[in-house]
Amino acid sequence: MQTPIPLIRDVVMIGGGHTHALVARMFGMKPMAGARLTLINPAPTAPYSGMLPGYIAGHYARMDLEIDLVRLARFAGARLVLGQVTGIDRVAQRVQVAGQADIAYDIASVNVGITTEAPTIPGFTENALGAKPLARYTAEWDRFLSDATAGRRTPDVVVIGGGVAGVELSLAMMHHLKANGVTGARVTILERADTPLSGIGKGARKALLHHIQRLGVVLKTGAEVTHIARDQVHLADGTSVPKSFCVGSTTARPHDWLQDTGLTNDRGFIDVGETLQTLSDPLIYAAGDCADLTHAPRPKAGVYAVREAPVLFHNLRAELTGGQRKAFKPQKTFLKLIQTGGKGAIADKAGLRLDGPLLWKWKNHIDLKFMRQFEEYPEMPAPPLPRDVAQGVREEMGDVPLCGGCGAKVAPADLQTVLQTLPATVRKDVLSGPGDDAAVLACGDGEQVLTTDHLRAFVSDHYRMARITAIHAMGDIWAMGAKPQAALASIILPRMGAKLQAETLREIMQAATETFGAAGAEVVGGHSSQGAELTIGFSVTGLAGERTISNSGAQAGDVLILTKPIGTGTILAAEMRLLAQGGWVEAAYRMMEHPLDTAAGILTPVAHAMTDVTGFGLAGHLDVMLKGSDVGATLNLTDIPLLEGVATLADQGVRSTIWAANRAAVQMQADMTTAPEILLFDPQTAGGLLAAVPAAKAQMILEKLQDAGEPAAIIGEVTEGSGIMLA
Incomplete structure (x- = not known):
């Protein structure tokens, strides 16, 4: 069996400008084994400046001029870190990112553009x-x-x-x-x-x-x-x-943080030589408007940023392989096409006056051709299977990639079969066995809850993946009405060199320490090993208050409150297939990063039953709640909150890999013709709390949740009988 090639070196691209966008695409077309590519940008999209006047004039939609960095990073096989860079520690070789762990680099490149803000003008x-x-x-x-x-x-x-x-x-x-x-x-x-x-x-x-x-x-x-x-x-x-x-729209100036890097000239721009390496540090490159070409000074123009891309791509690969670098030789002049408000343009070259709609059509053709590079990615074939494989292998692998997060869970029916084989609890201090969100243990005069969870990585940003996993793992603690106490980490790293291994663990553990710490818990240790891919897990203990809340106990007449919108499984499945818009993905990540402590604090005193909605979907977790209480429920489909973009994806047929198993596990009538019906079985990662609360207090509790900033909604009611009905 062939041994996986270990990751050895980190290439970090700061900024999603035109040069870096093209370089990332080139890496996707021609990957470099053993190298990890990271792209850092404040937003999930980067605007193409060439189409800005056309957008302002109303000729383009906003998405027409946005390079979707989430889709680009997935195609390029790159880590995408969404955050604002605040500095570069050249001694430690780390990029500093606001609200994030520092990102280590072996080679770095800067392509952050410029600003035209004029803070020196009062007001x-x-x-x-x-x-x-x-x-x-x-x-x-x-x-x-x-x-x-x-x-x-x-x-x-x-x-x-x-x-x-x-x-x-x-x-x-x-x-x-x-x-x-x-x-x-x-x-x-x-x-x-x-x-x-x-x-x-x-x-x-x-x-x-x-x-x-x-x-x-x-x-x-x-x-x-x-x-x-x-x-x-x-x-x-x-x-x-x-x-x-x-x-x-005055003279362009560089971003302020660059001046503290020691890479800039007296005007604040980064001086680079003919290989696009900075004159101050050969391990850092720079391109686009943030750089000054010392060997061939030129005005700030997008045409140079675009033409630097092949040279930068070649030289980064040369750094990785020990090859020969190329020199960037910019043209002395170029044709400027300037829009005139309507669908017209003028050309500036050699003093001539060329004006009219034909120039607009030409410019429009050039701009759309550039943007198509980031809309239509070639399909990169997966490695072929061996000639001889066991029967059923091809069917099991299917034609879509295995989801990450809770979409990679074992099917609910299979899990239930295994759980039924476990022996009943016999210790008096073990107060609950399998079936609830967390085990309840007698601890002195009080009660302690214990749970564990791990996730197959779906976010390439290690810090963010660890943060989401920590919040996901604490969901069971909060759902029991307890407060997180301590956590043990369990981390599987893909094979990599010692330096990358240490840096990756540093990012993960920093996120874990900060996230658990914000919830009042401490990370007290853990275990790590190497495997095929990144997996992060945590075992968590919590201290119960006056009572623990089971996922059973709902009463007929109760109102069902959900504290987060659903759809993360569909969003993540679509992102893996280059089908989701970057803005949708980022919104889903932010919702997953939203902790449940505030919502749990409001619901715990009044809820008859509560659970967190995770891998088995809203319908699956509600089904467990109802069976444990011997009641039924009616869901109001139009009241169930959905993540942005998820209805569109569901209508397009996007499903998480566990969706069919979730659907099969719940006996209920559903036509599966609308997005809310489909998404009832969508696996959630770091999903919201689902609580059954007394009807008389439901509206007051909902207002309290919403006033606290929780995106909660009343989605139905508990009824006599059994099963889930849709309204």
């Missing part, structure tokens, strides 16, 4: 925003456009900076305001210099000035901004310009 931070980073600008523009169209805000826009970018965005905003029928729309460009658009040729400048006049955009030159107030922009000459929305 800018409070009353304006930069055109870059793009995420905040696009979100605030959408909000302003909606308010201005509805008449909730005056349609006064001010753009600080009369360069190409500022003019292009001004034309786009004015076009969209007029297209939406906003009366009285006014866009004013404030340019400090006496001559606007000084960085382009005469022909292009003349064409843009024509379009400024055509759309009625106001251009003020020699306008120095002294202060930005809530509804006015004040100028040095004593005048002011009314504003409801203000955006800065």
